Amino acid sequence: MxxxxxxxxxxxxxxxxxxxxxxxxxxxxxxxxxxxxxxxxxxxxxxxxxxxxxxxxxxxxxxxxxxxxxxxxxxxxxxxxxxxxISEKSESFKSYFLGSQTISLLEKPELISDGTTGLNTWTAGIHLTRWISSQPRTWLDGARVVELGAGAGITAIFTIKQFENVEEYIATDCHPLVLKNMSRNIELNLNREKNSRSVKYKVLNLDWESDEETRFAPDIVLGADIVFDPSLVPSLVSTISKLLCEKNGTAFICSTVRNEETYQGFLENLEQRYLRWSRISYESSDPVQILKINLES
Ligand SMILES: C[S@@+](CC[C@H](N)C(=O)[O-])C[C@H]1O[C@@H](n2cnc3c(N)ncnc32)[C@H](O)[C@@H]1O
Structure with missing residues (x-):
């Protein structure tokens, strides 16, 4: 059942x-x-x-x-x-049971809608969240977290709720509808608990292809299913590199490996940028991999 x-x-x-x-x-x-x-x-x-x-x-x-x-x-x-x-146009939600949390997200029936993949939760997002749920409760104490391509918001919502002492969680994406949907999802889920403490979080536009200067100084960078398009890989890696350089942070990137060549290209790009990566041990029947990425010392 x-x-x-x-x-x-x-x-x-x-x-x-x-x-x-x-x-x-x-x-x-x-x-x-x-x-x-x-x-x-x-x-x-x-x-x-x-x-x-x-x-x-x-x-x-x-x-x-x-x-x-x-x-x-x-x-x-x-x-x-x-x-x-019920009208076809009415809003639909998916609900995810993750540990003691139930997260309900406004999602679209199509995998790609309004020209974006960010209005759905992807398998790698669920796995990254599951992996995060297995970390000690103090894991993010005092940490600033930046999430790249945060989509419908599953990882952001879970992490904000689970780790009470996160200094700040900055959930980013590049599509206006995705940012709007994510903000709504975060509010819906955080306001569900009447006595929830005030959490410091932001939903911000961060396009890996833009030259706009940002300074988030994160301790931790997260990303799920953001390695999918070979033409975006260099700008994605450049964004990760800039963020890690700001404060010598660590990134955790979870990917569904659909295409070996694209994934290999991602690993090579990391090396070219002097980023050290290692695979995190994580069991799954899906073809997912989680990488821990740091600056080379
Ligand atoms: C496959 S979805 C993954 C969403 C979410 N992380 C998850 O796992 O459910 C890829 C996400 O990357 C975002 N994205 C695509 N290109 C981007 C870019 N150039 N800059 C920032 N985000 C981008 C999309 O808007 C989308 O939210």
Whole structure:
């Protein structure tokens, strides 16, 4: 059930696990639990998943129930009715369960929309956040953090909430809609906790290709899924190098290695800029790598 719920909130139907859950003997109890924890849950009412996905999910469950000759609870049909009334233009959220945190993010159904990839959460973003969650609570005490290509904001939100003594978190990106969406996501998630302390964070424009002078002086630089376009690699590496030089900081960059040549080009660019890198040990079934990057001493 846990995986079915986890996948539901990131708009994935776990057909295999649903199939295992729904059997003629367990159906009534299981139906109630599925409804209460997914389509009919408080989380789905507050931060609804994409309506088309909601419908698809209900239809899958109904089909599985029918296949084992179980009576389908009326609530499923009522929820389908309610979903059909939701406009296609309404906002949709994905919710991620990370340790004790639930992070709900306004995301788009398409991987690329409005000419950007930054309105979605990418696999490397989830992995970087998971890796960060395994660091000691004091890891970022007094640290200034700059995140590059922060997208929908998963890593920023998790880190700001988890590490109470971060000096400042600067989440950057280059697309106006991405910056706006990220700001909203950060506010939605931080304001969820009524007594949350005031966190020092900023959402700023930082385009790796721009010559604009910045001085953030970060102790830590973070980035997830920012190595994807070979033509952007030199400017990305130059940005990392400038940021690390300001305060002799350390970068942690998590990448999904889709193209070996592009990734190799990134590593070579780091070396040409006298940046030392090492791979962090991190287990995953996805082709992700996390690099720790420092200035050569
Ligand atoms: C694949 S997305 C990753 C988003 C997020 N880090 C994640 O893992 O979910 C790449 C991000 O890099 C940003 N980006 C692309 N080109 C950029 C540039 N020249 N300067 C700064 N950010 C850029 C995009 O706007 C997008 O948010």
């Amino acid at each position: 846990e995986k079915v719920v986890e996948h539901f909130f990131i708009w994935r139907t776990d057909l295999k696990r649903l199939d295992e859950l729904i059997t003629p003997s367990s159906s009534s109890q299981v139906q109630t639990e599925i409804i209460q924890r997914t389509v009919g849950s408080h989380l789905n009412k507050t931060f609804p998943v994409f309506s088309e996905f909601n419908l698809r999910f209900c239809k899958h469950v109904i089909r599985l129930l029918e296949n084992c000759n179980c009576e389908v609870q009326d609530e499923f049909y009522e929820l389908i009715q309610q979903t059909l009334l």
